[in-house]
Amino acid sequence: MRPKIAAGNWKMNGTAASLTELHSLATGLPENPPQVVICPPSTLLFRATDATHGSPIQIGAQDCHTEGAGAYTGDISATMVADSGATHVILGHSERRDAHRETDADVQAKTCAAWAAGLTAIVCIGESEAQRDADQTLDVIGGQLDGSLPDAVDAENTVIAYEPIWAIGTGKVPSIAQIKEVHDFIRARLIKRFGAEIGNALPLLYGGSVKAANAVEIFAVENVDGALVGGASLKAEDFAPIVAALAQY
């Protein structure tokens, strides 16, 4: 049985006032909640772990450097993320691959750094609209998986998030058949490389315009083990129904 995970990526949103959303989310969790991981901006990491102390909500960062410390102005290390009490870190989000020119090799190195600090890496992959239109989706996804994941992947240290770039923040969601095709492909690729035990145990999240209104049908897809949610994770009233939908699977 793979864990079900509802992860929220706040991106560059949130100030101290947003911590009340974590309180609201914690008080509204369903009876048997899935794993819930909120990834606020790094300025809020320490306070977010304080605010969720004693609740099942876990906290993650949105990136980390490959090195543990050093002369890297503006960056934060996996060691610092772990020091905040966070347990996860999102790596290789398409917004970082694009705006910060992060390559698969960078993501792989960051994943190793995250593990060394005891963090679980949420490794993101996804095709652009042009790549989908050119029928390159599975090639792109396969290449990103091969390049971004270190050999020592296991079900405790890594979560994979499939986020088609064209579905992020657009309100456009792939069809259920498209989500199923990519998630089945990812599952098969993971089994081929890491073996059946690890390949079948790795959680696969879907991300891109997930809302309460579409969560139920997305979570019903066989190889979808949860979601990585952007906009709809900022407010507890929007995210709680997504968490509740996942709790039913």
Ligand code: 13P
């Ligand atoms: P949206 O849910 O806002 O489309 O963002 C998805 C995402 O990028 C999560 O990492």
